[in-house]
Amino acid sequence: MDRDAPDDRLTLLEVHDRYADFVWRSLQRLGVRNEELDDALQDVFVVVHKKLATFRGDARLTTWLYAIALRVAHTARRRARRRPTAVESEDAALDVVDPRGDPEADAVEREGRRHLLRVLSAMNPAKRAVLVMFEIERLQADAIAEQLGIPVGTVYSRLHAARADFERAARRLREREEA
Amino acid sequence: VNEPRPLLDDDAAAPELRRLLAYGTAPRPLDARARERSRRRLAALASVPAAAGVVLWVQNLALGAALGTAASVAVVVGGVVFKKPVAAPPVSNSARPVASARESAAPERAAPRAEVAPSAEVVAEPAPRNSAWPASRPSASAAHEEDDGVAREAALLESARRALGDPGRALSLLARHQHEFPRGVLATERELLMIDALVRAGRRSEAEERGARFRARAPGNFYEERLDRLLGNQGESK
Numbered sequence: 001m002d003r004d005a006p007d008d009r010l011t012l013l014e015v016h017d018r019y020a021d022f023v024w025r026s027l028q029r030l031g032v033r034n035e036e037l038d039d040a041l042q043d044v045f046v047v048v049h050k051k052l053a054t055f056r057g058d059a060r061l062t063t064w065l066y067a068i069a070l071r072v073a074h075t076a077r078r079r080a081r082r083r084p085t086a087v088e089s090e091d092a093a094l095d096v097v098d099p100r101g102d103p104e105a106d107a108v109e110r111e112g113r114r115h116l117l118r119v120l121s122a123m124n125p126a127k128r129a130v131l132v133m134f135e136i137e138r139l140q141a142d143a144i145a146e147q148l149g150i151p152v153g154t155v156y157s158r159l160h161a162a163r164a165d166f167e168r169a170a171r172r173l174r175e176r177e178e179a
Numbered sequence: 180v181n182e183p184r185p186l187l188d189d190d191a192a193a194p195e196l197r198r199l200l201a202y203g204t205a206p207r208p209l210d211a212r213a214r215e216r217s218r219r220r221l222a223a224l225a226s227v228p229a230a231a232g233v234v235l236w237v238q239n240l241a242l243g244a245a246l247g248t249a250a251s252v253a254v255v256v257g258g259v260v261f262k263k264p265v266a267a268p269p270v271s272n273s274a275r276p277v278a279s280a281r282e283s284a285a286p287e288r289a290a291p292r293a294e295v296a297p298s299a300e301v302v303a304e305p306a307p308r309n310s311a312w313p314a315s316r317p318s319a320s321a322a323h324e325e326d327d328g329v330a331r332e333a334a335l336l337e338s339a340r341r342a343l344g345d346p347g348r349a350l351s352l353l354a355r356h357q358h359e360f361p362r363g364v365l366a367t368e369r370e371l372l373m374i375d376a377l378v379r380a381g382r383r384s385e386a387e388e389r390g391a392r393f394r395a396r397a398p399g400n401f402y403e404e405r406l407d408r409l410l411g412n413q414g415e416s417k
Contacts, residue, residue: 012225016218021209028206038213045221053367054396112202119199135185136203159183163196170199 012049015061020045022062022147023069029129030073031121033080043072063149073125115173122169127162134159332356332365339372346380375409386410 010018023044024037032040047068055064120128133139133147134155141159145152186192187200209217339352353373356363363369370393377386390410 013218013221016221020214020217024209024213025206038216041209041213041217042220045217046224049221049224109202112199113204116199116202132203132206134183135187135200137205138185141182156183163186167193167196170195174195 010061012045012052015048015052015065016045019061019065023065026066026069026129027073027076029132030070030077030125031123031128032073032076036076036080040069040072040076043075044068047072060149062147066148070126077121077125119166119169119173122172123162123165127158127165130155130158131162131166328360329364332360332363335359336365336368336372339369339376343372343376343379346376349376350380371405371409374406378409 020041024041027037027040027044044065048065051068055061120132123131130144130148133144134141139147141152141155144155148155150158185200187197189197335352335356339349339356342349342352349372353369353376356365356369360366360369370389374386374389374393377383377389387410390406393406
């Protein structure tokens, strides 16, 4: 791979080599579940294969890829909703609970994550992604802006809206559980 | 503008939200195996000219919808035809354009997925030049109609591709496609086939004019290599 090639001159496989990890992480931030990730990643690059000729570098490639990932994630989430399997059991985040030899603590940890995922899954994916990047990954606003190809001010406003969404979703879930 | 603080660092933030966020974990990185698996599938996909690949995928979609029960997926990868019976999707918009390349490139996947992804909808959506994706989404019925349209487009283009040995007939079919689907999602594939057919028909200057317009719309990119082959070597198309 030509490591110095500009983004608008890359071949399909070079785009993959350079950006597959970014797409993979973005899909998770957007709420794509563990069992869907492989296919969603592939779906993104099928679209890239089809559309790469239309990319001329006016926008950052990550911005373009993120927009495709957003659409693919939307489709994957919609497909997953039609499935009878439990939403939370498929999520990547639940796979990474490190057993600590304390089944009770592990159960609490899992339940906490499950609860968080239920709240996140009720959010708009684009807002969810910004919330995850800022609040959980602890990325700086300028780093988020660079990855998503949006102004820092937009990151702030999207974060503000995401927090409001998050709070609403948490409240609704609590009310439902209490009812 | 002051950088906001993460809620977990903000003692004034709602305790319930902070408790929830404390359970958050960062996305997993793409591990080496998943990367390699993805790359292998993509290499198979990249080895199929974009036009032929997409037409074949979408043709599978049309075929699956028409047969209702099963379709035989075939795709030419590196000159070899792989065939694998797959269950046809229950509805046309759940067909998976990449299924053929994926099946051929990933034999370790023993069985087709119970429900295949509706990627045709994603692939089918036209993207404006130099931009990402349209903000609006089609409704379910609109998406279904769009899938039907893509399937008809693909079938017509596949007929034209098969007719390339008779360039006049291929051009006629491509003209029909242009008439029926002036803004079709497979317009790029149509254009490449059109250039191919013009070269074969000996109408080289027209082919070069179209090629120049095509290049001007997407200079230095993925299809250029194929375009070079088409315009540089009359006998080569697939």
